[in-house]
Amino acid sequence: MKITIIGTGYVGLTTGTCFAEVGHEVCCVDNNAEKVKMLLDGQIPIYEPGLEELVVKNVNAKRLQFTTSTEEGVKHGEVVFIAVPTPPQADGSVDLSFIEKVAREIAESMTPEMGYRCIVDKSTVPVKTGEKVGETIRRYAPAGVEFGIASNPEFLREGCAVDDLLNPDRIVFGTNDDRAGELMQKVYAPFVAPVLVTDIESAELIKHAANSFLALKISYINAVAKICEKSGGDIEKVAEGIGMDERIGRSFLNAGLGYGGSCFPKDVKAFIAISESLGYPFQLLKEVENINASQMTHFLDKIREKLWVLQDKKIAVWGLAFKQNTDDVRESVAIRLIKQMVEEGAQVTAYDPEAIGTAKTMGELDGVIEFADNMYDCLDDAEALVIATEWPQFANVDIAELKKRMRSHLIFDGRNLLDPETVKAQGVEYYSIGR
Ligand code: UDX
Numbered sequence: 001m002k003i004t005i006i007g008t009g010y011v012g013l014t015t016g017t018c019f020a021e022v023g024h025e026v027c028c029v030d031n032n033a034e035k036v037k038m039l040l041d042g043q044i045p046i047y048e049p050g051l052e053e054l055v056v057k058n059v060n061a062k063r064l065q066f067t068t069s070t071e072e073g074v075k076h077g078e079v080v081f082i083a084v085p086t087p088p089q090a091d092g093s094v095d096l097s098f099i100e101k102v103a104r105e106i107a108e109s110m111t112p113e114m115g116y117r118c119i120v121d122k123s124t125v126p127v128k129t130g131e132k133v134g135e136t137i138r139r140y141a142p143a144g145v146e147f148g149i150a151s152n153p154e155f156l157r158e159g160c161a162v163d164d165l166l167n168p169d170r171i172v173f174g175t176n177d178d179r180a181g182e183l184m185q186k187v188y189a190p191f192v193a194p195v196l197v198t199d200i201e202s203a204e205l206i207k208h209a210a211n212s213f214l215a216l217k218i219s220y221i222n223a224v225a226k227i228c229e230k231s232g233g234d235i236e237k238v239a240e241g242i243g244m245d246e247r248i249g250r251s252f253l254n255a256g257l258g259y260g261g262s263c264f265p266k267d268v269k270a271f272i273a274i275s276e277s278l279g280y281p282f283q284l285l286k287e288v289e290n291i292n293a294s295q296m297t298h299f300l301d302k303i304r305e306k307l308w309v310l311q312d313k314k315i316a317v318w319g320l321a322f323k324q325n326t327d328d329v330r331e332s333v334a335i336r337l338i339k340q341m342v343e344e345g346a347q348v349t350a351y352d353p354e355a356i357g358t359a360k361t362m363g364e365l366d367g368v369i370e371f372a373d374n375m376y377d378c379l380d381d382a383e384a385l386v387i388a389t390e391w392p393q394f395a396n397v398d399i400a401e402l403k404k405r406m407r408s409h410l411i412f413d414g415r416n417l418l419d420p421e422t423v424k425a426q427g428v429e430y431y432s433i434g435r
Contacts (some may be wrong), residue, residue, distance in 0.1 A: 001025070001186055004077030006070060006102050008035060010046055010161070010262075011122060011154050012083030017051060018165035020058035022190035028066045029073035036066045047327035047354055050162040070102070074109035074117065079183050081152070082106075082133070083122040092269035093277070094126050103136040110137075112144035118180040120150040120173070124207050124267060126274045130174070130200035148180030151200045153207035158261065159325030168193045174203025208274065211267040212285055217252040218259050219291035225255035225434025226298070235434030236416060255434045257388060257414040258295035260322035260331040265292075295433075296333050300340060302431055303412050307384060311345030314407070316382035318375055319389025319415075320352035320359040327354040329362060334388035337414070341386075342368055351378035353391055379405035390415040399426045 001024045005016040008030040020026040030036050035045060042056040058064035067073060074080055084098040099121070106119060119137060121130055134149040141147070152173040156164040171193050173184045181197060188195060198206070225235040235255045243250025259265065268285055275282040307313055322332035329335055332355075338348050348369040352359065360366045372378035375394065379385060379402055387394055395417040403409050403426070411423065413432040423430045 001079070002077045003027070003187060004029065004073040004080045005122075006030075006073060006080065006082050006106070007084035007098075007123075008039065008066065009083065009085060010048075010158070011156070012081070013039075013044075013046070013055075014048060014051060014156060014161045014165055015081065015083060015122060015154060017054045017058060017064060018162065019187070020061075020064035021054055021166065024063065024187070024190075025076075026058075026064050027073050027076040028064070029068070029070055030066065031068055031070075033068050036068050039066045048161050049159065049325065054162060070105040071109040074106055075114060078116065079118045079120060079187055080106060081120045081122045086123045086125055088266045088269055091273065093273040094124075094270050096125065096129060096132075099123060099125060099129065099133065100136060103133045104140045107137040107140035107145075110141045110145040110147065112142065112146070114145075116146040116148070116179055118148050118150055118175075118177075118183045120152050120180075120184070121204075122152055122154055124153065124211075124263070124270075125151075125204060126270060127201050127204040127208075130204060148175060148177030148183075149200065150175035150177070150180045150184055151203035152184065153203060153210075155207075155210065158328055159323065166191075171195045172198065172203055172206050174198040174200040176200060208267055208271040211263055212271045212288070214252050215259055215264045215268045215292070216284070216288050218254075218264075219288040221253045221255045222258060222295050222433075223291050228434040233435075238434075254390070255416060256295070256390065257299055257333040257337070257433075258292040260333045261328065262322075262330040265289075265331045296337055296340075299412070299414050299433070300337065303341070303384070303386065304344075306410065306412075306429075306431065309345075310341055313346050313384070314382050315341060315346045315348050316372075316378045316385045316406070317341075317348055317350040318352070318378065318385065318387045318394050319391060320350055321355035321389050321391075324389060324391045325354075327358045329355050329358050332389075333414075335359065335362070335365065337386070337388055338365065338369060349378050349380075349382065351375050352389065353393065355389075376401055376405055382406050383408045384410040384412060387411065387413045387415055387417055390417060399423060399428060403428065 003024045004027045005012045006029045008028045016026045016028040044052045087095045089095050130149050130151045171188050175181050228235045239253040272282050272285050319334045351372040356371050409428040411430045416432045
C-alpha cells in the first residue's frame with residue numbers, strides 16, 4: 001500500500017520506516033532539504049536504537065523514499081499522515097500552526113484526478129483538531145477532490161520506538177468516514193495487535209488521556225514516596241505491593257525525580273488547557289504537575305542538607321537524558337537539577353552514555369560544567385555522586401572503583417537504581433527517594 005508521511009521528526013521518521021518495514025511503499029516528506037539529503041544518505045538525525053539499520057534497509061529495498069515536495073507526497077500516498085510538531089505555547093495550549101500549514105499544503109496539492117485521499121493526523125493534538133483539518137482541506141482544495149479524515153495517535157516510547165511500532169500493544173484510530181476506515185484497516189493489516197476504531201474526537205482524547213494517566217501514576221507514587229520518607233516505609237516495597245494488583249500494575253510506579261521529556265510535561269499541560277477551554281478545570285492534573293515539580297526541589301533539599309553548602313563542592317552527575325536509552329534532553333529533570341546546583345556554586349562534572357552531544361548543543365551547560373568520557377572518570381575527586389537518569393549501567397556500578405575515585409563517598413540516587421543495604425554495607429553514605 002502507498003503511504004505518505006509529512007514530517008520526518010521523531011514520530012514521522014520512525015512511523016514511516018516501520019510502515020516500510022512491514023511492506024508498505026512509504027514516501028516521507030520534510031521541508032528541510034538538508035535533513036532529506038542526510039536521510040537519503042542513510043544518516044539519522046536522532047538516536048533511536050535499531051532505526052538507522054531499518055532506514056538503510058528500506059531505502060535500499062525501495063520501499064522508503066524521502067522528498068521535500070508535499071505535492072509529490074500527496075500524489076504518492078492514498079493515505080497521508082500528518083506528523084509535524086505541535087509545540088506548547090506559553091499558556092500551555094498547543095501551537096497548531098504547523099498542522100494548519102500542512103493541511104493547507106496537502107489541500108493545494110490535491111487534484112480530483114488523483115482519487116480519494118485519507119488524511120490522518122498522527123501528531124498529538126487537542127480534541128476537535130481533526131474537524132479543523134477537514135474544514136481547512138475543504139476550503140483550500142480544488143473543487144471535486146475526494147477525501148476523508150482520520151485521527152491515529154501514536155504510543156511509542158523513545159528508546160524503544162521501533163519495537164513499540166512493530167509490536168504495538170494496541171492500535172487506535174478514529175474516523176467518521178467509511179472509506180478512510182477501510183484504508184486505515186489496510187495500513188494496519190500487517191500488524192498483530194488489537195485495533196480500536198472510534199470517532200475522531202475519542203481517538204484524539206485517548207492520546208492526552210493516556211499520557212496524563214501515566215503521568216498521574218508517576219506523581220502518585222512520588223507522593224506516596226514522601227509519606228514513606230516521613231514514616232519509615234520503603235517505596236520500592238510499597239510499589240511492589242500495589243503493583244501486584246493487576247487492576248493497578250507495577251509499571252510506571254517507579255519513584256524518582258519525576259517525569260520529563262517531550263511528551264508528558266507538554267501533554268499534561270495541554271490536557272489541562274483543553275479541559276479548561278471546554279469549561280472543566282482539571283484540578284487533579286494540576287496536582288500531578290505540582291507533585292512532579294516538587295520532586296526535584298525536595299531532592300535538592302536533601303543534597304543541601306547533607307553537603308551543607310554547594311558552593312565550590314565538586315559534584316559528579318550521572319545522567320543528562322530525560323530517561324534511559326535516549327539522547328533526548330528536552331524537559332530533562334537532570335539538566336534542571338544541574339543548572340540549579342551550578343547556580344548555587346557547585347562544580348559539576350556530568351556523564352551520560354548518549355546525551356552529552358545533545359546537552360552541549362543546548363548551549364546552556366557548555367562551558368558551565370565539565371563533561372566526562374566515562375562514568376568512572378566523572379567521579380574523580382568528587383564529593384558526591386548524583387544519579388539523575390535511570391540508565392541500567394549505573395545500577396551495575398563497581399562500588400570499589402567508585403570509592404577509589406571519589407574524595408568522599410556519598411551517593412544521592414534520584415532514580416532508586418541501587419540497593420541501599422548493599423551500598424551502605426560497602427561504606428558509602430547513600431540517599432534515595434522514598435526509602
Ligand atoms: C511517553 C509514553 O510512554 C508514550 O506512550 C507516548 O507515546 C510518549 O510519551 P516517552 O516520553 O518516550 O513516552 O517516555 P516514558 O518512557 O513514558 O517516560 C517519561 C518520563 O517518565 C521519563 O522522564 C521517565 O524518567 C519518567 N518515569 C517513567 C518515571 O519517573 N517513573 C516511571 O515509573 C516511569
